[in-house]
Amino acid sequence: MELESVVEEYLYHCIAKGFTPKTLKNKRQDYKQLLQFLKNKRAVTELESVTVHDLKSFFREKQKDGLQATSIQSLHKMIKAFFNWCVSEEYLKENLMKFVESPKLPKKILKTFTVQQVQSMINAFSFKDYLEVRNKAMIAMMADCGLRAMEITGLKSVNVKETTILVYGKGNKERIVFISPVLKKILIRYDRLKKEYFKDEIVKSDNYFLSYLGTSLSHVALYNVVLEAGKRAGIEGVRVSPHTFRHFYSIQSLMTGKLDIYSLSRLLGHGDIGITQRYLQSLTDEQLLDKAIASSPLMNFSKKS
Structure with a gap:
C-alpha cells in the first residue's frame, strides 16, 4: 500500500x-x-x-x-x-x-507570577476607553480562567454567557470555564464600552475581543498587550507571556485547596493529567509549606475542638 x-x-x-x-x-x-x-x-x-x-x-x-x-x-x-x-x-x-523511544525532556521549574504581580498588571489598565478596558478584561480573564492565548483571541461573543464561557481548545475540544463575580464586573464594563465604541462602526468579526478596527486579534497583538502590562507593572524575574497566566491560574487553584488536580485538568483543557502535574513543579517551598499546614490533620483537629 x-x-x-x-x-x-x-x-x-x-x-x-x-x-x-x-x-x-x-x-x-x-x-x-x-x-x-x-x-x-x-x-x-x-x-x-x-x-x-x-x-x-x-x-x-x-x-x-x-x-x-x-x-x-x-x-x-x-x-x-x-x-x-x-x-x-x-x-x-x-x-x-x-x-521507538521518545527523548526525555529535562524537567524545568516553571516560574510564575505572584498574586501582587497579577493585580498590578490588571490595574495597569484603566476603564477610560475601549482599548484600555479591553486589555484589562483580557488580562483578568487569563488570570481568572487560565485560558490559552488561542482561546482568548478565538473566543466568540456568543460563547460568553452570564456566568460561564464555552471554550474551544486544542483540537476544537469543548469545555466550560466559569466567570467569577470579580471578573464579571470587569466584563460588564468592557461590554458597555465596546458597545459604545462600535455603535457607529462596522464590526467585521464575531469575536469577543476585537481590535480597534473591529477585527479579530492576532496572537502577536495579545502577546504585545501582555508585554505592555508587564512593562507598566514593572514585572521582573519571570517570563511575561500569556502562558504564564495559565501557570498562575493553576498554582492559585491548587493553593486554595478548592480544586483537585483532576478538576483543574478539565478546566485547563488538558488531555493528559500529566501535563497538569507539571504545574506542581512551580510551587515554591513557602507555598508547599502553606498547603502542608492547611492540610495538616492535627491543625484541622484543633479547628474542630
Whole structure:
C-alpha cells in the first residue's frame, strides 16, 4: 500500500475529526519530512515496508540536525498518532512507534507570577476607553480562567454567557470555564464600552475581543498587550507571556485547596493529567509549606475542638 496515499487518507480523517488548521499544517509538515526521508534515504515507499530501524534512523537524523528535544518529542507524537490510526484501520498489525523511544525532556521549574504581580498588571489598565478596558478584561480573564492565548483571541461573543464561557481548545475540544463575580464586573464594563465604541462602526468579526478596527486579534497583538502590562507593572524575574497566566491560574487553584488536580485538568483543557502535574513543579517551598499546614490533620483537629 502506497505510504503517501495512506498519509493523505489519514489527514482527511483528521479534517473530518475537526482538527484545527494549525494542527493540520503541523501534521502535513511532519509527515512530509518522514515521507521524504523514507523515500530518499531508505528507499521505502510502501506502508508495509516501513521498519522500526527506518523510524529510529529518521529520529537519529533529526537529532544530528540539531532539532531540539521538545520538537523531536512533538514529532514523535505526531508520527505515533498516524501509526495508531493505521492499526485501527487494520492496515498494520501493530504500531511500530512503540519500539521507538521518545527523548526525555529535562524537567524545568516553571516560574510564575505572584498574586501582587497579577493585580498590578490588571490595574495597569484603566476603564477610560475601549482599548484600555479591553486589555484589562483580557488580562483578568487569563488570570481568572487560565485560558490559552488561542482561546482568548478565538473566543466568540456568543460563547460568553452570564456566568460561564464555552471554550474551544486544542483540537476544537469543548469545555466550560466559569466567570467569577470579580471578573464579571470587569466584563460588564468592557461590554458597555465596546458597545459604545462600535455603535457607529462596522464590526467585521464575531469575536469577543476585537481590535480597534473591529477585527479579530492576532496572537502577536495579545502577546504585545501582555508585554505592555508587564512593562507598566514593572514585572521582573519571570517570563511575561500569556502562558504564564495559565501557570498562575493553576498554582492559585491548587493553593486554595478548592480544586483537585483532576478538576483543574478539565478546566485547563488538558488531555493528559500529566501535563497538569507539571504545574506542581512551580510551587515554591513557602507555598508547599502553606498547603502542608492547611492540610495538616492535627491543625484541622484543633479547628474542630
